[in-house]
Amino acid sequence: MMKRILVAMIAICVPLSAQWLNYPTPGIPRLANGKPNLEAPAPKTADGKPDLSGLYDIDNGRLFQDIAADIKPQDFPIQPWAAALAKQREEDMRKGDPYSHCLPPIVPRINSGNRPFKILQLPGLVAILYETGYLFRQIFTDGRPLPKDPQPAWMGYSVGKWEGDTLVVDTIGFQDRGWLDGNKGHPHTDAMHVTERFRRVNLGHLEIQSTIDDPKAYTKPFTVTQKLHLLADSEILENICNENEKDAAHLVGK
Amino acid sequence: MKAHTVMIAIALAASAPAFSQWLRYPTPGIPRTADGKPNLSAPAPKMPDGKPDLSGIWVAADGKYLPNLALDGVEVPFLPWAAALYKERQANHGMGRPSERCLTHGVTDFDALGTPRRFIQTPGMLVIIFEAYNHWRQIFLDGRPLPQTIQPVYMGYSVGKWDGDTLVVDTTGFNDRGWLDDGGHPQTEQLHVTERFRRRNFGHIDLQLTIDDPGAYAKPWTVNLSGFNFFADQELMESICENEKDVQHMVGK
Numbered sequence: 001m002m003k004r005i006l007v008a009m010i011a012i013c014v015p016l017s018a019q020w021l022n023y024p025t026p027g028i029p030r031l032a033n034g035k036p037n038l039e040a041p042a043p044k045t046a047d048g049k050p051d052l053s054g055l056y057d058i059d060n061g062r063l064f065q066d067i068a069a070d071i072k073p074q075d076f077p078i079q080p081w082a083a084a085l086a087k088q089r090e091e092d093m094r095k096g097d098p099y100s101h102c103l104p105p106i107v108p109r110i111n112s113g114n115r116p117f118k119i120l121q122l123p124g125l126v127a128i129l130y131e132t133g134y135l136f137r138q139i140f141t142d143g144r145p146l147p148k149d150p151q152p153a154w155m156g157y158s159v160g161k162w163e164g165d166t167l168v169v170d171t172i173g174f175q176d177r178g179w180l181d182g183n184k185g186h187p188h189t190d191a192m193h194v195t196e197r198f199r200r201v202n203l204g205h206l207e208i209q210s211t212i213d214d215p216k217a218y219t220k221p222f223t224v225t226q227k228l229h230l231l232a233d234s235e236i237l238e239n240i241c242n243e244n245e246k247d248a249a250h251l252v253g254k
Numbered sequence: 255m256k257a258h259t260v261m262i263a264i265a266l267a268a269s270a271p272a273f274s275q276w277l278r279y280p281t282p283g284i285p286r287t288a289d290g291k292p293n294l295s296a297p298a299p300k301m302p303d304g305k306p307d308l309s310g311i312w313v314a315a316d317g318k319y320l321p322n323l324a325l326d327g328v329e330v331p332f333l334p335w336a337a338a339l340y341k342e343r344q345a346n347h348g349m350g351r352p353s354e355r356c357l358t359h360g361v362t363d364f365d366a367l368g369t370p371r372r373f374i375q376t377p378g379m380l381v382i383i384f385e386a387y388n389h390w391r392q393i394f395l396d397g398r399p400l401p402q403t404i405q406p407v408y409m410g411y412s413v414g415k416w417d418g419d420t421l422v423v424d425t426t427g428f429n430d431r432g433w434l435d436d437g438g439h440p441q442t443e444q445l446h447v448t449e450r451f452r453r454r455n456f457g458h459i460d461l462q463l464t465i466d467d468p469g470a471y472a473k474p475w476t477v478n479l480s481g482f483n484f485f486a487d488q489e490l491m492e493s494i495c496e497n498e499k500d501v502q503h504m505v506g507k
Binding site: 020023026102103104120122124125127129134135136138142144151153154155235236237238240242243 | 355387401409
């Protein structure tokens with residue numbers, strides 16, 4: 001794979017007028033008309049595992065605002081206290097959404113942000129660079145266990161392992177101030193365990209199935225799916241939220 | 255890649271202790287001395303193409319350059335307006351520094367900052383992920399040119415190429431709101447930073463910076479920073495700048 005990238009790079013004649021955002025992505029299969037062949041098979045790494053590396057954009061951002069968007073209300077296993085808190089946050093016009101205050105959208109909400117992210121898959125490590133929040137995430141795939149008593153963090157601590165063609169990522173170590181979504185303000189606690197199943201369907205498509213297991217706020221685990229597509233010939237940009245953080249002073253509650 | 259294969263083999267062989275903590279997990283695949291300590295004077299690892307591999311977690315060997323890149327007596331060729339602004343920032347104890355509002359660092363002050371960062375080197379790219387702010391930076395090594403017209407940003411846009419064993423990184427596209435260091439050396443949108451990274455051995459990266467900003471300085475100036483020491487058996491922690499309570503307490507002269 002890497003060799004192919006190098007060969008393709010050398011073959012591409014670099015235009016002098018190249019812009020940051022429209023530089024052709026090297027090393028991806030293309031159709032006769034030069035467009036990326038999004039239906040080509042998912043690439044593989046040297047060890048035969050699917051290579052998730054690439055720049056992705058969401059198909060639909062509804063989960064960012066409502067993690068239960070695809071779940072029937074009667075099937076959403078939210079505990080009464082958590083439902084009451086979510087209702088209060090919604091009535092308060094989501095004034096307290098951390099993301100409105102330039103704080104991180106947590107895992108898995110950040111996977112549904114409306115700005116692209118880049119996955120870098122290396123032996124032993126998967127790193128994700130998010131334009132949303134200008135944040136990164138590390139997922140250790142070198143066999144290390146989850147820490148026993150991690151310091152609570154916005155993004156938690158992640159380890160991943162392969163199950164067939166699916167990268168299964170377990171994340172714990174959350175603090176409890178994050179919101180699972182924006183419009184609904186669904187809460188979570190420090191007991192949350194998120195399992196994300198990353199599957200690259202083909203070159204152009206990625207699916208992330210996320211299971212939220214938080215027995216302090218939900219009576220049983222529930223699962224949601226985010227679909228994404230490859231964003232070829234583009235890039236991620238710097239995105240400094242605090243620079244324009246003039247919202248907080250104007251947010252009003254009920 | 256060979257190093258990575260070895261890394262995996264060692265990771266599989268090492269029986270992971272059940273009590274392992276986030277910060278105490280032994281870095282897999284690094285050379286060690288007989289007593290198990292990292293062998294920091296071992297040769298720098300190489301990529302499959304023979305170029306040095308800068309990957310690893312690094313900390314500034316000395317954080318003393320963050321307040322002043324020109325600490326070692328380098329004469330900074332200020333233009334008059336830049337000299338006046340620098341003097342004012344110094345007199346104001348650095349009030350107005352972007353970090354007081356949880357804004358990001360730029361290239362040069364991140365290079366001087368003491369907190370850990372991980373270099374991830376692939377054939378086409380060097381990515382740096384910083385513990386401070388949880389921010390990232392991309393340096394393209396795939397031969398693309400620096401972009402022409404771009405949106406100015408704090409971190410700029412970076413491309414790198416090899417000069418022997420030294421990675422030479424050119425960055426442009428900066429905004430004029432960043433500060434080159436905490437002391438307040440100013441910058442304009444004409445800023446062009448050249449970083450020369452040389453992994454001298456397993457444990458150390460030398461780093462030289464050249465600041466070329468005809469908007470603020472009469473000629474380019476060059477400083478040797480402390481470089482970075484390898485930070486073995488450690489990890490990056492999350493560091494979100496969320497305690498943005500400084501700004502209201504900043505006082506000037």
